[in-house]
Amino acid sequence: MPQQNQVFTEAVLTDAVTGIFATHGVPQADARRVAKCLVLADLRGVSSHGVSRVPIYLDRLRRGLVKAAPNMVLDRPMSVAARLDADNALGFVAATRAMAEAVDMARVHGMGMCAVRRSTHFGMAANYLLQATDAGMAAFVFTNASRAMPIWGGRAPFLGTSPFAFAAPAGERPVVLDMALSVVARGKVRRAAARGEPIPLGWALDADGNPTTDAQKGYEGVVLPLAGPKGSGLSLMMEIMAGVMSGSAFGGAVGNQYSDFDAPQDAGHVFLAFRPDLFLEPGHYETRIKELIRRAKDQPRAAGVEEIMMPGEIEARATLARRRDGIRLDGEDLRLLAQEAARAGVPLPQ
Ligand SMILES: NC(=O)c1ccc[n+]([C@@H]2O[C@H](COP(=O)([O-])OP(=O)(O)OC[C@H]3O[C@@H](n4cnc5c(N)ncnc54)[C@H](O)[C@@H]3O)[C@@H](O)[C@H]2O)c1
Incomplete structure (x- = not known):
């Protein structure tokens, strides 16, 4: 029986989660990518989108609502635009493929945009932002999600909490804004x-x-919604970009992964990657972004504030700390993960 809480290294947790997904028929490379996305969320302190969600993804795989080995089809209607029919893949796998395609287009043409239809929950949007910044690109990630928030003026769930996600390279530590619209x-x-x-x-x-x-x-x-009509308006934008334009479900029709078990989710996403120096002389971008960060951090602080931080900085620091000290899991999260590991015959050493 697992203890009440356990501390895992990144490597151990990643191997265990990879093994669990692989025993569900997910190809090894995809299983590892899923595990890395989930463990990175835990490392960054975004534990609401980390390994605590393993049981629901597995449940949907076992029910056939998510395909372990989908037949994803990608085509490029234009040189800077691609679309991916994800065939109900794990959202992590579809999103990773789509951002890779956007980055490839950006390498050749300066920018690239890939829309995904028939996808499923892709977890923490920062996974794909960091995929782009690791390749030297700035990026936006848009997704829609199952209905959870009212449209401004309404009271019934209609819009998703769909994160607004943007990142720009900035040397060692990119600026990573990844925020739910609730x-x-x-x-x-x-x-x-x-x-x-x-x-x-x-x-x-x-x-x-x-x-x-x-x-x-x-x-x-x-x-x-965040800030009333403003968050509602941004979430509506997600519905337009990632729903209406991608060809996936929209307007309250994306399935809830926790309660809709009669059909796949049909979530949509859009990934936009672009070179951050498109409009500048070579080398000027790096100097300018660092100068912006310096000026921002040097601003006079409000009462009680010790340090002004950039978006993504708290998460980057959490990652360093957890890579050093380990990732603590407890309560139901630990019990359910241990249960899935035992069911899959995968070791989960402390
Ligand atoms: N896949 C989906 O359908 C879905 C839906 C909703 C949310 N999500 C995910 O949920 C996660 C959590 O979202 P959230 O809105 O709760 O995050 P959050 O409120 O913890 O952080 C939002 C943003 O604010 C920044 N921030 C926070 N405190 C700061 C400070 N003191 N100074 C400067 N910047 C600061 C963070 O770096 C982050 O970029 C995200 O990763 C998102 O992608 C996913």
């Missing part, structure tokens, strides 16, 4: 509910439209 990611409400913890007022409404601090009631109701 006040918080719905995964955080789900996790609080699973742990029996309360949520702050203002995160969610219950099913009757009342503000609540009860995470379970909030999870059964709606999370609220």
Whole structure:
């Protein structure tokens, strides 16, 4: 039996999760990519999108709603535009392939955009931003998601909490903005509910439209959009880009991976990669982005603030700390992962 909490190294957790997905028929290279995406979320402190989600992805694989070995079809209607029919692949696999294609186009043409249809939940958007910045590209990632938030003025779930995601290379540490368009990611409400913890007022409404601090009631109701009509408007943009334009489901029709088990999710994504120095003399981009960061960090600080940080900086620091100290899993997350490992016959050493 696992202990109440255990600390894992990145390598051990990645190997275990790779093994678990591989025993479900996922090709080894894809299984490793899925594991790396999930473990990177835990390393970055985005544990709502880390290995805690392994059981639901496996459940959907076992039900045939996600294909372990999909027949993904990619074509390029234009030199800088590609589209990928993901054939209900694991979202991680489809997204990685699509961002690779966008980066390849950007290497040749300066920019590349790849839309994905018939995909599934792809986890933390930063996985694909970092894929682009590792290749020296700036990037946007758009996705739609199952309905969880009302459109501004409504009270029923309609829009996804779909993250807005942008990154720009900046030497050692890229600027990585990866933010759900709800006040918080719905995964955080789900996790609080699973742990029996309360949520702050203002995160969610219950099913009757009342503000609540009860995470379970909030999870059964709606999370609220970030900054009211502004977050609602950005999420609508995701529906247009990643839903209407990609050819996937849209307008509340993307399946919820936790509650819709009669059909695949049909989520859509768009990946845009481009050279950050497109409009500049060679070498000027690096100097200018570093100067921007320096000026931003040198701004006079508000009361109680010790340091001004760039988007993605907290996560980059968390990654360094967890690579050194290990990733702690506890409670239900640990129990369910250990259960899946045992079921798959894969060791999960501490
Ligand atoms: N696949 C999906 O359908 C889906 C849906 C929703 C959310 N998500 C994922 O959920 C994750 C969590 O999203 P979130 O909105 O809860 O993240 P968050 O609120 O923790 O962070 C949002 C952004 O703000 C930045 N930030 C936070 N504190 C900061 C500070 N003090 N100074 C400067 N920048 C700061 C972070 O670096 C990050 O870029 C994301 O990785 C997102 O991709 C995925």
